[in-house]
Amino acid sequence: QSGARINISEGTCPERIVTITGPTDAIFKAFSMIALKFEEDINASMTNSSVTSKPPVTLRLVVPASQCGSLIGKGGSKIKEIRESTGAQVQVAGDMLPNSTERAVTISGTPDAIIQCVKQICVVMLESPPKGATIPYRPKPASAPIIFAGGQAFTIQGQYAIPHPDLTKLHQLAMQHPPFTPLGQTTPGFPGLDATTPTSSHELTIPNDLIGCIIGRQGSKINEIRQMSGAQIKIANATEGSAERQVTITGSPANISLAQYLINAR
Template sequence: MASPDGASGAEGGPEEPELSITLTLRMLMHGKEIGSIIGKKGETVKRIREQSSARITISEGSCPERITTITGSTDAVFRAVSMIAFKLEEDLGAGSADGAAAGRAPVTLRLVIPASQCGSLIGKAGAKIREIRESTGAQVQVAGDLLPNSTERAVTVSGVPDTIIQCVRQICAVILESPPKGATIPYHPGLSLGTIL
């Protein structure tokens, strides 16, 4: 008698495990990209937050690189990444008139991922990362070196926004399946410059 009850209780269920996962994605961005994402008086980042319902924080600091952290349900995070990718294409691709004529300029996102998860992302003899490249059409590069003073690596994803979004989805699926091992020392831009006067 328990099984029909169980089944009826689970009808609304398939969505729930997905929604209850909180995903945090960290991206390394240059000043120009940060300017594009924040927008005039912070209007752009406010719109992305509202429409994606993800939490988005941008590290403080005057150094040329900053970390953008996106947290929320997997759907919210992907919506935010999608909006960011299209915004970067619109702003940074528009700068070159010849770029527009030659087709869409590729967008590059640099994800910051604990090194202990990069092995799963690359896969045996590079099989996993090759599969992600082939199925999405995006360029994916995992840095060989750790980011300064951290246990994280940069994973660079390039392509048109649609391919980038598919690629980020697949990367996140791998990351969610293989949690980081040991303590992660997060990367903070600017710390590698030694003493800041």
């Protein structure tokens, strides 16, 4: 109906990318139909629900990081102009998506506001083409559950526990170098490595609709990840109008890597 060509990435991943190509009018028509479909789903989910306030329609665009500066504008002037003229909420992620040179741009609002916002974003992107090569974001397939037992890591596949040697090494390294040693205690030595492993912090953003899977019931999952990885993990409070939450991981490189792996595996 839109005249656009639409491709949806494979369904084995928790996230799927919808690629829309064609003339600009066809692209805008396709976005409009997608936004209206999302609104229909929201209305249907509110039937017989105790929720009184209707949530906005939310789309996440994937934009080359080299174009995000033009989209934000000097001192945030361009993104402010887009917000004010369309009535949509627009947020550009601070970090690039995993293993890519692209960033997520989250748009929230009514279907009309979203389509006007997409039009303005397309104009900016046409005026400011990407610089250099773009490494596209490829969502990861859903990972098998992971357990740690007897110092070993295993992935669960059906009825079997499959040893995971690389993750076992990372887990052992993370436990050898806890980032925060209690006062008066020393960190045990690890052959070939400096016992005073420096700590650092890494930030990532998690969509609001996935944060519950990471926190778990009464914080059970996030506490499990903290214990397994040895990292400190802080989840920022939800902010009004934002579709994502900021997560800060602090620890040694091994602590951070293991914590990221476990979070992505959720």
